[in-house]
Amino acid sequence: MESHDVIIIGGGPTGLSAARRLSDLGIRDVVVLEREAVAGGIPRHCGHLGFGWQSHRRLWSGPRFAAELRKAATGLDVRTAATVLELVKDGHLRTQTPAGLAEMKARHILIATGTRETPRSARLVGGSRPQGVMNTGALQQHVYLHHNKPFERPVIIGSELVSFSALLTCRHLGIRPVAMLEENPRISAQRPGDLIARFVLGVPVRTSTKLVAIEGRKNVEAVEVEHRGKRERIACDGVIFTGLFRPETALFPAGLPSEKFSISGNAVGPLKTSGECWLQGVAAAEGIARKLT
């Protein structure tokens, strides 16, 4: 069985920065397992600016940031299309790669699997199930990775920071959201998010407005919303569910198997920015290095 000092699960900002730091600290037998075809994590498809400040003192777009992280990992053992299927037992993993299944083990395993948004299903939203309902993450991939316009006039559900990033993503391909809906009386993101939405992007932000159901046969035709006890129908052709982040913990639903495993970045705790995750990766690497040497 393949055996290493450290295996890092996930090649996003956290995993890549941890791998780089471990190597700089003299721990060379490190493998990053990344299930996508390209490493870099979520920033790969965040086409807007706002990345790189904490790590490089630069202002980059997400894809540029991801590219810089990959460049910094040149020479390290970063394996893409390599999925971790299961944490088997103490320090062991079951993996899948294009060559098939395998088991691997390491003295320490760092889990850096990131976070995702809550989809429609887990929010128990009612209505039919037409095409054109997605999270920001999927929309970003449509727009920035595949130059694909899944709809023309969607509604955006939520008003966290990422909701405004959904707005920017729409704008990139000339998609014009008809409204941004927030269940609570105020928007979740700090100002000036709402002002940007209203005045720069021309999208009305409607607070105290709760999504009840989605309508449509093949494609989305409308959403039904509730505002102060009154129901209303808003015509649209897509629904973007933003935010309500949930760490990607599918590998350890019942907690970590042992102290040979640790978690870092957005796979743990409340949402952090890419820069904070990058710093956490560095800190995690230093902790692991202390433990192993």
Next chain:
Amino acid sequence: MEQRFDIAVIGGGVVGLAVLRRFAMAGLKCVLLERGSDILSGASKGNSALLHTGFDAPPKSLELRCMKAGYAEYLRIRQKLYLPLIESTAIVVAWDDAELAALPAIVEKAHKNGIADVRAISQTELRLKEPELAKLALGGVLVPGEHIIDAWSAPLAYAHQALAHGATILRNAEVTDGEFAGDEWTLASGQGKITAHVVINAAGNFGDLVEAMARPSPFAIKPRKGQFVVFDKPAHKLLRAIILPVPTARTKGVVLFRTAFGNLAIGPTAEDQDEREIAACDQDTLRRLRLRASVMVPALAKVDVSATYAGLRPASDRKDYIIEALRDRNWITVGGIRSTGLTAALGIADYASQLYAKNFGKLPKKPAEQVWTPVPNLSEGRIRPYMMGGEILCHCEHVTRGEIEAALAGPLPAGDMGGLKRRTRAMMGRCQGFYCSAHIADISKGHFDGKP
């Protein structure tokens, strides 16, 4: 398309496809017309996927007869078509004294229906078998023969086997009109005119409307919706048996069951509606289902929901299936196949072929060479393609690029995104396409008529 067929089947649900297979394998020239952009656009796309014994079916009914025949044939042919069978058994659980008192009658009815291994079990045995079940459960009836399959592999396999025996399947082919001229039907469809000697109506929730082409429909379809909540993978290990409620006259009730895909689900509700096509979920019902599941199995309270869906049963104003031949109209009606059609489909097909032989002439001899068309495996517990390698695209359900590409090719490529999901499981997991849907939309670009 201007062609003449021996048989035209209207409707590409599990029943229509099983019927098509039966007649095509008998050597007749068959066509199937489906209004949706893919097969399984109606009731057959969203059900509980349980293989029922018929232990609780109305005694002596046509439904029971078809279920038993369908069940037996499924077990006979499933290996040759590589269809799944997760042997799970079911337990009808009594949650209060009134239900406990109803159990003996359930056992008696099962025995009357010829399901001899059905027996009552005590609370102690129930707890031993299902330790995660809430302590409120008082006792039950064990039904060893109830099993789990998946909703889509079987009909897909029937379709492929029919194609391999020369059948034609036309999608986007809604039949809008039919004319009978003495010995032959001419059907107007979304794919042009089709002529056929005999027409078989398997139009599910549209069955009575299609029937009106042949005669004033003697039955009226009353679509009955069923909503489901699906729990994420960690829930799968919490149960072994299918947990059935004590049934009422109207419905088999809400069931808690493992799925072939490694999840655990609760449903279906039974809600009558006029709408024949859209099965909408509503938040309150989904919440109630979720809560109910965690009352039955308390550990479920901590498991995330990964999917929700609803299906529409083609129920009718009759108590039984309506399967009959109109001798002087060259027409066979297969209607009102409400809540057991996945199980009964092969039995229904056989019954329809008997009606044909009685009314419209002998079936040609079965060809000596039968072609078997195994379908790709979708179930857990058997080898899945990713285990052999390949690039995983859908990470939650472990679906490979090879599976996606195969589903977009071949003699019956996916006709829409729903069809692609049903052929592969892609995008049906906990993230619902967060990671892979854009990529898969890109790969399938140009394969579907609608938007990506």
